[in-house]
Amino acid sequence: MNRKVRITLIAFAITVVLICVAVFVFFAFFNQDDAYKLVKLGDSTDLKISDFTEQSKLQFHDNGTFQIHIEHKEKGVALTAIGTYTQENNIYILEFKQGFVRNHENIIIDLTADNEDTIALRKNISCTRDKNLIKFIDHKNQTYYFG
Amino acid sequence: MNRKITKIVILGVIAIIIIAAIVGFFFMREQGPITGKIEFGKEYYLKEIRPTDRFKGATINAASYFSYFKVNEDQKTGELYLDGLIATTDTETGITAPIQFIVTNYHESTQKTTIDFAYILYAGENGEDTKIQHLQAISTKDSIEINSVESHSVHVISQNAEDIKSLEYQVTLLVFSKEVTA
Structure with a gap:
């Protein structure tokens, strides 16, 4: 009898522990927004990943919003933006609510401004999923991979 | 048996x-009943400024009562409008236009609703210090508190060396009223 009770209690304890572990694993790994770090650069640049700050990342939130920040350690912010997104197959359609970019004259400008030059810059930007990586082409046609 | x-x-x-x-x-x-729920699209007006470094010396005047916090009906975006506040620690907090933010996380529970949000702060002479700011709004029955995680450098003197460590803590910056104000 004692043995059977002991086995039942052990089985009960194991079940409780397994449930706790499952809940922890779910919240720790599966219930998180996707945050992607800068992992690779396009072929057309001489820059290296180590040239960029650790804050450089792309994040998609479950509620349909995103944030992206690309910052060079010496040159400073290249692009920073927040907004909403929709996903169609492998393509992320980004709508910028706030954003600043460094333009060709090395000046930081408001990405959401409503003038021809800025609209042209916005049109260059694209974001697609390429297997396990997110391919982001910025306003200067430079390619960044986040993963 | x-x-x-x-x-x-x-x-x-x-x-x-x-x-x-x-x-x-x-x-x-x-x-249970969710007492900390917020109404989407509704402007909640400023009630109190906490004496933090970010708003050091700032007081509420007639203009600052128009300052508001709002989460839009799309539940993804919102506006933070601060008017009439004087900040002494940095220049960019004299905000005179609503800043748009995105909601990065929204969670309702019975006692409070937590809203994490982010916006971009243009800073530096040429925008070189521009960064994404993350704040948290905690809505309870009576008010909405805007909280920030602040860091503070602490000198740690050990036997062999002097070290500087960063201590992080959460502070309340602003309090918005949930009562209807004119």
């Missing part, structure tokens, strides 16, 4: 009842 089986079954039933009670307790807690 039957007696033993009966005891095991009774133990099992007790265990199941205990688990059900625990699960039920947490489930019922979540099902």
Whole structure:
């Protein structure tokens, strides 16, 4: 009898522990927004990943919003933006609510401004999923991979 | 033998009842009235400025009563408008136009609703210090507090060396009223 009770209690304890572990694993790994770090650069640049700050990342939130920040350690912010997104197959359609970019004259400008030059810059930007990586082409046609 | 089986079954039933009670307790807690809920699209007006470094010396004047916090009806974006505040620690806090933010996380529970949000702060002479700011709004029955995680450098003197460590803590910056104000 004692043995059977002991086995039942052990089985009960194991079940409780397994449930706790499952809940922890779910919240720790599966219930998180996707945050992607800068992992690779396009072929057309001489820059290296180590040239960029650790804050450089792309994040998609479950509620349909995103944030992206690309910052060079010496040159400073290249692009920073927040907004909403929709996903169609492998393509992320980004709508910028706030954003600043460094333009060709090395000046930081408001990405959401409503003038021809800025609209042209916005049109260059694209974001697609390429297997396990997110391919982001910025306003200067430079390619960044986040993963 | 039957007696033993009966005891095991009774133990099992007790265990199941205990688990059900625990699960039920947490489930019922979540099902209670949500007192900290916010209305989407509604402007909540500024009630109080906490004396933090970010708004050091700032006081509420007639203009600052028009300052508001709002989460839009799309539940993804919102506006933070601060007017009439004087900040002494940095220049960019003299905000005169609503800044748009995105909601990065929204969670309702019975006592409070937590809204994580982010916006971009243009800073530096040529925008070189521009960064994404992350704040948290905690909505309770009476108010919405805007909190920030601040860091503070601490000198740690050990036996062999002097080290500087960063201490992080959460502070309330602003409090918005949930009462209807004119």
